[in-house]
Amino acid sequence: MSSFRKALKSRQRNHHERSQPEFRKHLGLLEKKKDYKQRANDYHKKKNTLLAFRKKALEKNPDEFYYNMINSQLQDGVHLSKKQKDDESEVTEEQKRVMTTQDIKYVEMKRVAEARKIERLKGSLHLLDAVSKQKNKHTFFVDSKKEVQSFDLANHLNTVPELLDRVYNRPTVATLMNERILGAVEPRSQKKLSKQRKHEYKLLAQRIDRERKLFVISQKLQTRKDLQDKSKKIKVKKETPNAPAIYKFETKRKR
DSSP states (O other), X not given: OHHHHHHHHHHXXXXXXXXXXXXXXXXXXXXXXXXXXXXXXXXHHHHHHHHXXXXXXXXXXXXXXXXXXXXXXXXXXXXXXXXXXXXXXXXXXXXXXXXXXXXXXHHHHHHHHHHHHHXXXXXXXXXXXXXXXXXXXXXXXXXXXXXXXTOOHHHHHTSOXXXXXXXXXXXXXXXXXXXXXXXXXXXXXXXXXXXXXXXXXXXXXXXHHHHHHHHHHHHHHHHHHHTTSOSOEEEEEOOBXXXXXXXXXXOOOOO
């Protein structure tokens, strides 16, 4: 019987679907049965979905109420609950990206590296004022109002009036007479140095801000690690973009 089947099968020809005739090539690809079935299934699926929604809308109770109706809000076409909005405000996008891709050891290593670079920059700049003007105040005390009117700041500091605005490298008159002042004295060179100093202080401010952000991320990662402990805990302070959440853990005696 099996040999008869084999002989019968060998006589059968494989079915080939015909292609688009040459004179109809301009109409595009000829639709096969599998293409029709795929298109029909998609059409019926969408039709049944619309019918289900229509039935749900007809059978809806007008007095039906859920608390999520007043706790949610439509934002950019997406319904967001109050809890989701609070979670988004607690963690910024940058913090979320770092916390999902890096661990606490890597973040702490980068923070320590930034702190060392900040210390080196502070040491090289000596915390000089970037605009070369004094921001703080220096108060001089005199004995009478008459001395206030006749007070000469350049004479009191024993320097020339042109150097009064400088808060660093302010030589005295004796130094100017006896020694040669090293450094840039031309206005063009001083302007170039001032511009370079501004750039260094801008870089220092960026590194300080980056170190602060890494510290916040490190604290949040450490808080999430501590929350894996199964001991009882109470949330004392809510998490913010600039600070981690604070929990009070139950005191447990260590063995």
